[in-house]
Amino acid sequence: MPSDRPRLLYVTDPAYPARGRRYGDEDLALSARLREDFTVALCHPLDAAELMAAFDAVLIRNSGPVTHYQAAFDAFRDRALAGGVRVQPPLTGRGDMAGKGYLAELSAAGYPVIPTAARREDLAALPSADEYAVKPLRGADSHGLVFLTPDRLGEVRFGDVLVQPRIRFRYEVSFYFVDRVFQYALYAPRPEERWRLEPYEAGPEDLGFARRFVEWNPADHGVQRVDACRTADGELLLVELEDLNPYLSLDLVDEDTRERFVAALKTSLHRLAATGPAEPTGAVGRGGPAA
Incomplete structure (x- = not known):
């Protein structure tokens, strides 16, 4: 029997050996929650270009650093933009999705970055x-x-x-957003243990810092992670703006926070799937790798 549930192509590489992270565990758990609202199919990033036309929306998640399959990602991006495929995140982001050149651009413009x-x-x-x-x-x-x-x-x-x-910092902290709305923050209180994260209570100044970069980025929907370091004198500096496939560390947040995040992501994807095909574009740039 045909289903009226939106069809979602979930792009992931659960076998990628991420240091300190378990891509497969996170994607299995998150895709199971999305299946409550969508008809979900998981695929490897190398298969996404061939499969995406059969789906109402494409979600890029823990698909590994693009640097390992740059040509295939460029081909996927070209076809998706030219064909008006609805992709989350939008493939016009200016953060790590397009390489790290934005760090020099922001530095020259006086933003609080390394x-x-x-x-x-x-x-x-x-x-x-x-x-x-x-x-x-x-x-x-x-x-x-x-x-x-x-x-x-x-x-x-x-x-x-x-x-x-090389910055000597007190700790690293990450701020997680869906559709530019703040969801939660995590930090690594011990610099030598980068992936041993704990919940972080973000104050107004912290959120103002993080939102400045999210608003700078034209990616107006989807997940973004703002990674920063706290210097010895207390200043926050941007380390990277991850706007393609940021690992979410959802297993480290409490149940209420996780439920709010999942609800926000579902709402975002429903909105994307209901918009109709994106406006095709013939001017296609090149994306860069993501962590």
Whole structure:
């Protein structure tokens, strides 16, 4: 018997060996909750382009860093945008979805981010540090990250890397949003244990900081995670804006918080599926990797 429930293609790679995270567990639990409202099919990111036309909406979740299948992701993105496929998140995001070049853009514009240089002539504007992080524009999960002393910065080949001073911070904190509405925050109180997260009570200043980046990003629906670090002097600085497939750590929040998040995501997906096909576009850019 035909169903009037919206058909949802849930893109995931539960076999990806994520360090400190269990992609498969989270996606099995979340997709089971979404199945209460949708007809759900799970697929690997390499199969999404061929399958997406048969669904009312596509949800990209824990699909692994795009850097491992960049050409396939670019092909998926091109076809989805050209065909008006309804995808969450929207494939026009300016955060990690498009690579990490936005960090240099935001740094130059005076946003509270870790100071970032994408060109050799910008190195002089960086604060002095004992070490500098050199990271690929299309990096993820610390792949390709190296640390150099100041005397070795001349070795850096700009064009596909960024340079940042190595920040000594008190802790890292992440803020999670659905459709630009704050849901919860988690933090790693011990910098040496990045993935041992605990609930974080976000104050008004914290939320103002995080919302500034969510509002900057044109991705007006879907999940975004704002990752920041708290410096020794108490300032929050952006580490990354994850707007493609952020891991949610839903197993670490209380039941009420988890229920609110699931309800918000269901509402967002219902709204997306009911909008009709997205407006096709012939001008398609290239996406970047996500963590």
